[in-house]
Amino acid sequence: MIDFVQNTLDGLAIGSAYGLLALGFTLIFGVMRRLNMAFGPSILVGIFAGAWLHSHWSAGMIPVFLATLAGAVIASAYVERLSFAAIRGDAALASMASSFALWMQLEEAVARVFPQRTYAFPTFEGLPMLELGPLFLRPEYLVMFLTAAALVAGLQVILTRTLFGLHLRTLSDNREAARVSGVNVAQVALLTFLLAAAIGGVAGFLIAATDGQISTKLGMWATMKGLIAMVIGGLGSMRGALIGGLALGVVEAQAQWYLGASGREITTFALLFVALILLPVGLAGGAETGARAEAGRRL
Amino acid sequence: MDGYTISVLSNIGLFAFLAISAWILLIAGEISFGQQAYFAIGAYSGGIATAVWQWPFAAGVVIAVALGAAVGALVAWPTMRLSGLHYAIATLAFAELTRASLNVFTYRRDIEGFATGPDGANGFGDIRWVYEAGIEPGAYLAIIAGCLGAVIGLVALMSYGRGMARLRIVGEDPILAAMQGLSVTRTKIAAASLAGGIAALGGALYAHLATYIEPAQFSVMTGVHALAYGLIGGLGTVLGPILGVLIDIGLLESLRVFAGYRMIVFGGLVVLVLIVRPRGLLDEPTMRRVQAWLRR
Amino acid sequence: MLEIRDIKTTYGKIAALKGVSLDIREGGLTCLLGPNGAGKTTLIWTISGILKAQSGSMKLAGEELAGLKPHQIVEKGVVTVPENRLVFPEMTVKDNLIVGAFSRRKAKGGVEEDLESVLDRFPRLRERANQEAGTLSGGEQQMLAVGRALMARPKILLMDEPSTGLAPIIVEEIFEIIGKLRDEGRTIFLVEQNANLALDYADHFYLLEQGHVTFGGQPGEVDHDELIARAYLGARKAS
Ligand SMILES: Nc1ncnc2c1ncn2[C@@H]1O[C@H](COP(=O)(O)OP(=O)(O)OP(=O)(O)O)[C@@H](O)[C@H]1O
Numbered sequence A: 001m002i003d004f005v006q007n008t009l010d011g012l013a014i015g016s017a018y019g020l021l022a023l024g025f026t027l028i029f030g031v032m033r034r035l036n037m038a039f040g041p042s043i044l045v046g047i048f049a050g051a052w053l054h055s056h057w058s059a060g061m062i063p064v065f066l067a068t069l070a071g072a073v074i075a076s077a078y079v080e081r082l083s084f085a086a087i088r089g090d091a092a093l094a095s096m097a098s099s100f101a102l103w104m105q106l107e108e109a110v111a112r113v114f115p116q117r118t119y120a121f122p123t124f125e126g127l128p129m130l131e132l133g134p135l136f137l138r139p140e141y142l143v144m145f146l147t148a149a150a151l152v153a154g155l156q157v158i159l160t161r162t163l164f165g166l167h168l169r170t171l172s173d174n175r176e177a178a179r180v181s182g183v184n185v186a187q188v189a190l191l192t193f194l195l196a197a198a199i200g201g202v203a204g205f206l207i208a209a210t211d212g213q214i215s216t217k218l219g220m221w222a223t224m225k226g227l228i229a230m231v232i233g234g235l236g237s238m239r240g241a242l243i244g245g246l247a248l249g250v251v252e253a254q255a256q257w258y259l260g261a262s263g264r265e266i267t268t269f270a271l272l273f274v275a276l277i278l279l280p281v282g283l284a285g286g287a288e289t290g291a292r293a294e295a296g297r298r299l
Numbered sequence B: 001m002d003g004y005t006i007s008v009l010s011n012i013g014l015f016a017f018l019a020i021s022a023w024i025l026l027i028a029g030e031i032s033f034g035q036q037a038y039f040a041i042g043a044y045s046g047g048i049a050t051a052v053w054q055w056p057f058a059a060g061v062v063i064a065v066a067l068g069a070a071v072g073a074l075v076a077w078p079t080m081r082l083s084g085l086h087y088a089i090a091t092l093a094f095a096e097l098t099r100a101s102l103n104v105f106t107y108r109r110d111i112e113g114f115a116t117g118p119d120g121a122n123g124f125g126d127i128r129w130v131y132e133a134g135i136e137p138g139a140y141l142a143i144i145a146g147c148l149g150a151v152i153g154l155v156a157l158m159s160y161g162r163g164m165a166r167l168r169i170v171g172e173d174p175i176l177a178a179m180q181g182l183s184v185t186r187t188k189i190a191a192a193s194l195a196g197g198i199a200a201l202g203g204a205l206y207a208h209l210a211t212y213i214e215p216a217q218f219s220v221m222t223g224v225h226a227l228a229y230g231l232i233g234g235l236g237t238v239l240g241p242i243l244g245v246l247i248d249i250g251l252l253e254s255l256r257v258f259a260g261y262r263m264i265v266f267g268g269l270v271v272l273v274l275i276v277r278p279r280g281l282l283d284e285p286t287m288r289r290v291q292a293w294l295r296r
Numbered sequence C: 001m002l003e004i005r006d007i008k009t010t011y012g013k014i015a016a017l018k019g020v021s022l023d024i025r026e027g028g029l030t031c032l033l034g035p036n037g038a039g040k041t042t043l044i045w046t047i048s049g050i051l052k053a054q055s056g057s058m059k060l061a062g063e064e065l066a067g068l069k070p071h072q073i074v075e076k077g078v079v080t081v082p083e084n085r086l087v088f089p090e091m092t093v094k095d096n097l098i099v100g101a102f103s104r105r106k107a108k109g110g111v112e113e114d115l116e117s118v119l120d121r122f123p124r125l126r127e128r129a130n131q132e133a134g135t136l137s138g139g140e141q142q143m144l145a146v147g148r149a150l151m152a153r154p155k156i157l158l159m160d161e162p163s164t165g166l167a168p169i170i171v172e173e174i175f176e177i178i179g180k181l182r183d184e185g186r187t188i189f190l191v192e193q194n195a196n197l198a199l200d201y202a203d204h205f206y207l208l209e210q211g212h213v214t215f216g217g218q219p220g221e222v223d224h225d226e227l228i229a230r231a232y233l234g235a236r237k238a239s
């Protein structure tokens, strides 16, 4: 029982990072109605920028964090320009394929510059292990969880209280209506993209700082986790992205503990498959509104 | 032809099966990230049939195709009502489930004093039927080309009849297609089954050329590549996905200067192509023009 | 010819049709009028099998249609010209028409002849036969959708608001086509908001309001102006 609770706790922490990745995906999908396969690899660029700063200049946590964010945002801007802004509005498949091509490109570029298999990433040193009765909580996990919560709260404020948030919401509800109501669609889309990249960058930083080492596999890993968490939670809803991330984290942590690595893979994907069939609207439920459902259907 | 050319051409041919498989589903309006699962199913079942059960090669290929088609239909049945992104992720989940299961799948028999058969993550070696039968690489390339030709012929036959048009209209607008009297479910299941069979055929051929296969070869990366080939080569004709494979493997293998930067160059090329031609090089309008020109 | 009895259809918890009964008579134009959101499209989609009725029956010459799949219903000869999603935009006009004949299991032959007769009927489509359907004007797309439905050799033609979004002069043209089809003795079920125009052509009409049929009769039988005005009051868009 203690094990189960402990796993749940760990799973929720990792899950909050998944949730952030899914949130980035959701923002982009909501506004673009297209899938950004290069989301994870953009984050990868950021993480390696951070690692570079760390190893060459032995930079501290804060510069590394900023470098990670900057790298992710710049790489994302590159993806947005080439795979989204430059491609005709109704060609969702083309954007998907194009962002996949950029994924390959970014990943190989990183691999050329960083030829070793793994690199060190700075960790949160000196933070004490937290004890809650019989339970333990790694301090990194607490940081992860709190950062995710703060980010979600901040995002909520942006979305509901600012003009940019209003524009973003109109855009993700009905692109055409937003356009004719005078929203600068191209600009809001780019900003949303960059906002998503920044959120992804934070998630990437937290994950890398928890593990202490990074490899080029992280790009694919981040795209997959974010995509899966978004879909489990229900397309296009913030709450759904978060719930999906947390659920994925907990399931993985439990399966890892009770069944081992290969058991975890089998269980996670079997559950994902069954969940999609039984719960096609996602965990956050709720009927999708017309335009959004149609976009999900047609992609 | 020298050995190197033969091996490059064989690789192109084998990937073409996977690319055509993903392309068929794209035409039917579904994105599959998981066709590599059927490639794996074909490779493993074909390999088991010849290496473990000692069946003849042709029987191994037949069983692989049959299994691929059957599993394709079986998976399509519950996932059919999902759509778009949900379907894509369901296929991804199924493929990863297949790969993860193969990681723990062990089935070894004593063949002439050696333990032979899949051994989980260690893979499955000694699929030697083709070598023991003394088939030269050139002859095997001819077999691959023959099978690919048969697949292309089948699709051509479907285009001549109504099969391809059915897939296309179900893909474009399932509700309007249903209003034209088409069974959307049946069409989609048929498409998935066909796609599964074609990928499995490629897998079986691949296993016998490589002689060694392992679960890690059938990762998401393989499947996403297969999907991208059709989108780059063009959705207008079955030659589109083949062109995609040709560009990726062929062009870049022949231009060795790009070695090491292959993905950077290929990726850039793809991005440019898609900006100019969102539905790939051989897209529908192009194919209509070609057809009109041929008819003259 | 088609007897609809007590059909109930819901979207989740929202009841859109709350027990609809009406008859579509053979060889005539039956018209269904009603304001926005009355449930007209829902009824069409229910008859064509895209939506499942919760209860009720739909009998085509005595044969039950409720519970059949959309393609089976088309095979029985009930063919729909939908609202808004009219054509397969990436296919040529000619291919769109040929698609209409896909359901003809038994009478596979004669597709070429039917194609010719549809193109004769709509000369504008003939001119654009090899053009992508998505490039046609709204009125032309409507004609194409009607032509495609005719390719199925329908026993009953269901048409959902063929006048939506078209200029008045094009609407006149579409209605002339519908009138001609009626004069040829075809059975047509027409859903419309444009009450005045529709009633000029209808043999019989029903009024649908908030999921209920509130009136059924023949044009001229009663003073329907008042009836319709009441039904549409405040609910009708400028047309
Ligand atoms: N997908 C849906 N989910 C939930 N409710 C729906 C859905 N589609 C339609 N409705 C509701 O069902 C009712 C009937 O809609 P329907 O489209 O049948 O009206 P209509 O008579 O065709 O209107 P119009 O003249 O505007 O085309 C409306 O109240 C509408 O809000």
Ligand SMILES: [Mg+2]
Pocket: C040, C041, C042, C083, C161
């Ligand atoms: Mg309507």
